[in-house]
Amino acid sequence: MAAGIEAEAFRQKLLAWYDAGRRDLPWRQSTDFYPVWISEVMLQQTRVEAAIPHYLRFLLRFPSLAALAMADEADVLAAWSGLGYYRRARNLHKAARQVAEAGIPRSHGEILALPGAGPYTAAAVASIALGLPHAAVDGNVIRVTSRLSADSEPSESPETRRRLAALADSLLDRARPGDFNQAMMELGATVCTPAGPQCVWCPVSGFCGGYAAGIQASLPVRHARPQSRRRELCLLLLRRKGDGGGDEVFLVRRDSGESRLAGFWEPLPYDAAWGAAPVAANFTHQIVNDRYSVSVREKWHGADSEPTVAGRWFPVADLPLVPLGGIARKAIDAVLAVRPTSLFDTGE
């Protein structure tokens, strides 16, 4: 019995539900290490729906671990563009090189030792790709286990996390750990959702302490979040006609000393020295706790001179292959793309 839950009956109910109606996600077509690992790294900070097109494009670009290991970092960052949290891509690339040399990891500990692999990723990959019995505890699983056990302590506290992870581990189906972990996450993503748990459709409602007590919607308990900081950003998209007649845009490269987006390209910061340039687009963009209000100005540059700042002209057609952060992509898309088409949606 785990927290009063009859574990074997719980597993049977949950896995029967998962087997009957699991979502058809592209990374579920294989349990090979490489696609499972790519998907789990992408899903660390990206929603399933948003990750799908990126996952498909990334695997088209780098269809094997060897292809990823041999790629240039700039190409990997370009393929990651739009997913954010670019440290994930750099670590993925480093890890691919390690694995290409040392071989596919054979244990949870070996996966955990790869660059960028935390306890969640290691447990998810170990269970799905290697069939090893490790409970993967992400935000979905924290929510589900806190509701199952009616745990009303703040879920951010290490003590609560340990308790909920121990519950997930005690419920884990040792014979089908990968399916069990995915079923728990699926339950959290589709039924036991943050705002409105749909308990009448829930396959494990008979085991749920939160539901029995009528407090499920208030769980997990969280500390109040800090308010987003508001930031203003004004960019300049400099354009010109290239030699071949196609449009080009001028971008500057982030200094390699700046860690988060080092090596990425972006439009110029706008200031009055650039003279009149009409606002072509406005949008907002959230990065962790910062909420950016971005305005993008546009200016055509003559073919007979070069800007006085260090940067490079890129043909618009090449932009999907250039490493761009989220704000840069949105800015370029907002000015150049004809809605609803995105420059960066290659339709693959």
Ligand code: SF4
């Ligand atoms: S009964 Fe409701 S609160 Fe409990 S696990 Fe199911 S959906 Fe979540």
